[in-house]
Amino acid sequence: MKEHNILIIGGGPAGMETAYQLKQLGLKPIIIERNDRLGGHLAQWDRLFPTSETAVGLLERLKENTKDIEVKLDSRITNIEKINGTFHVSLSTNKNFEVDAVVVCTGFELFNAERKQEYGYGIYDRVITNAELEDYFKTHDDKRVDEPRRIGFVHCVGSRDVKVNNTYCSKVCCATALKQACEIKDEFPDADVYCFYMDLRMFGKGYEDLYLRAQKDFDIKCVRGRVCEVSENIEGKLVIKAEDTLLGTPMKMTLDLLVLMCGMEKAKGVEEIQKMLNLESNNDGFIENSGSFVGINRTKGKGVFVAGACTSPKTLPDTIAEARSTAMEVFNYLIHNC
């Protein structure tokens, strides 16, 4: 097989793993990343569900695998033009090159919690996001986490909610909430920790065990009901309202810390890439792929493939598995078409 260049847009776990596999198959992937580092959201996370193993462990592994691969950091794609089956790519750094296939791995953005104004993020000091708590676990430097006695987690923030135009489930936040709940309880054993959920979607390997562990070993209290509003009392503590739907009664509670489980949304700026490659969006705003079964790695554009959370919310194991299967699809495409 002759040497083929493949453009990988995005250097998160999906892009890194796709590139690694393509390289293993004897092809020449080129990763374009707009940030100054690889790893995407993984690089900002401290520990991973369901076992709380470190994020840095996985990140190092992915980095090790991609160390011989061409990576262009701090780069944006300014133009892609397809001429006679070859994609001509231009970068913001004024570099130009040609590839035979493109894999879009642009990932996701966390929901901007300010849009759910009733939760008071950005207004009340003690309302933080899942990403900020993860950052606290990493650095232990956040004055808002100050020996909290009562902590609440709100599931489905920006997901399963017509009011923010996101009707889908983000898949990862139930498990993240219980993971973080256990971790914060571990740090503050005297605290009462409540999780406000609508359904606990603990579908993956080891997730249900995490749920049981959270209940049994960490005494995390799961309340079925969505938090409807948050206010601040005169002492600067948070007062939340929710219905305990299993009891059928509304409840109020004062908290020292409220963590919002922000879901996934399409990545910022991905529209430009979509325009260049003629890719449509699905109802959830993510990139449309060619169906839900055998076409998951393909798009309607010939030679344009997808991997990871750019098409729908995904867990890390899902993302890595999809990246591997996308690499296989690209390989088959190049054998038969180029």
Place this chain on the structure above:
Amino acid sequence: MIDFGFSISKSSHIQMDNVDLKLFNKLEALNPDISTCMACGLCTATCSAGNFTDASFRKIILMLQRGKDKEALEKVKKCMMCGKCILVCSRGINTRNILLSITRIYNEEDK
């Protein structure tokens, strides 16, 4: 008091800040499995007493967690201690033992 024809309705909210969980914590310390309930409702569906009354193991423990002790104890009274709920519980909770503990712990308080 002069009746002006107005009245104030009591809040229907459970105010968790005012709920005293001392007894529940005692119950939980004796029966740690109580915290693993996942509200599947099997215990209530199979309950011999639940067919005719509002007995429900699931609701009993939920009410105790929310400070609705009186209502919970009313439900406990209707239990016949048949033990069917132990046979079905998805989480393997020793329900009957918990029901006995409740009678002991919460009635001691009455004295």
